[in-house]
Amino acid sequence: MVDDLIFSVRDAVEPGRSRFTFRRVGLRTPYRGIRSSAHAPAPDDLRSRVAEYAPRLRAGQFFSHETSLGLLGVPLPPFPYLPGIHVSAHRPGREPRVPGIRGHRLQTRDPMIVQTAEGWPLEHPVRAWRQCAALWRTDDLVAAADFLLTEMRPAIDAEELRAEVARMGDTSGRVLTRALALSRHGPRSASETRLRLLLLRNGLPEPEISWVLRDAHGRFVAELDLAYPSWKVGPEYDGRVHAEDMRQFARDADRWDAIRDCGWEHVRILHHHMRGDGALAVGKVRAALTRAGWRG
Known part of the structure; x- marks a missing residue:
């Protein structure tokens, strides 16, 4: 849009100049009195x-x-x-x-x-x-x-x-x-919020937000979008298309390994898991919590 021209005819018309001047080829009229050279x-x-x-x-x-x-x-x-x-x-x-x-x-x-x-x-x-x-x-x-x-x-x-x-x-x-x-302070994306609400609505415990995971020596490992520290389960929504950035995919894979090395189960929730009523997403997190000893 940098080179596009959008203006009000009322503001552009000089005294004594006809408005018909602005009826030239290539200008759209998105609203009455407005001319634009941009595509719709x-x-x-x-x-x-x-x-x-x-x-x-x-x-x-x-x-x-x-x-x-x-x-x-x-x-x-x-x-x-x-x-x-x-x-x-x-x-x-x-x-x-x-x-x-x-x-x-x-x-x-x-x-x-x-x-x-x-x-x-x-x-x-x-x-x-x-x-x-x-x-x-x-x-x-x-x-x-x-x-x-x-x-x-x-x-x-x-x-x-x-x-x-x-x-x-x-x-x-x-x-x-x-x-x-x-509402809560801390979520980094709307998808993260919708996943949290989906889990709550289906009877799962409320997860911590932006939980900082450290190893046995207190060293930073990862910041988890959502986390259940009592059960060492970390659900995360992953909406990125990693095939477009293989280096980012490699970094993420190393991060997932580091989380698992700390004894946590990392649950990746993809877009298709959230479709419809989100039953697939809820089922994955519920199963991970149950394996970790959660009894509802």
Whole structure:
């Protein structure tokens, strides 16, 4: 997109210059009043989709809900879910009414706008997370909260999320309250969060997160995504395509050997184990715990 041109016709038209000047071959009209020389973005390319609407933003409008979170790097619900473009304004401002854009007129309160490197105004991630309660499932809200608590900079703590829910309210099903009760500091990926929730939901003990494994001499061996120290079982989600990087695969294989040399059972959970109800993933971890002496 570096060489692509995206602009508002209203801002580009010089006094006395006809708008017909901009009706030239090669320019698309993604939204009324916007011209773009870029190819139409893919449905899952959120940043490119936002770039095509950004020139239409009016004073007081900003990207919100899942749009804000996605642009900040917060994990979104997995494919085939595709995020919408949400644009909000606080009363008495007006939300946009544009086909393909989900406009929201929010109640009056002091804005807490953050900006992207492109200068796009975004809803604060704490507020955007609460706004997603009407859009996402509980597990997706937990994965986003885990990211906010672990990776977001400036740092966000759980009390900020709780305070936002207390001030602005929860949904009828108290989905935000339930998501907060399940969220934890430490997960490095949404897949790790979903695996942890899957194990809990199926009656397995709650694992430790980012557990540091050391050998008998106290030397660092590995940081395990999830771990059951009492049974020396370490489940980990492995979503990488190692065939594309054989050196990384070799390093990982050595790491797995080092974990086993410490007397631990390392349980690799792959993408296909998590499909459907995740029974394959649960079965692998349950079997490892049972072999280690866990009795439920």
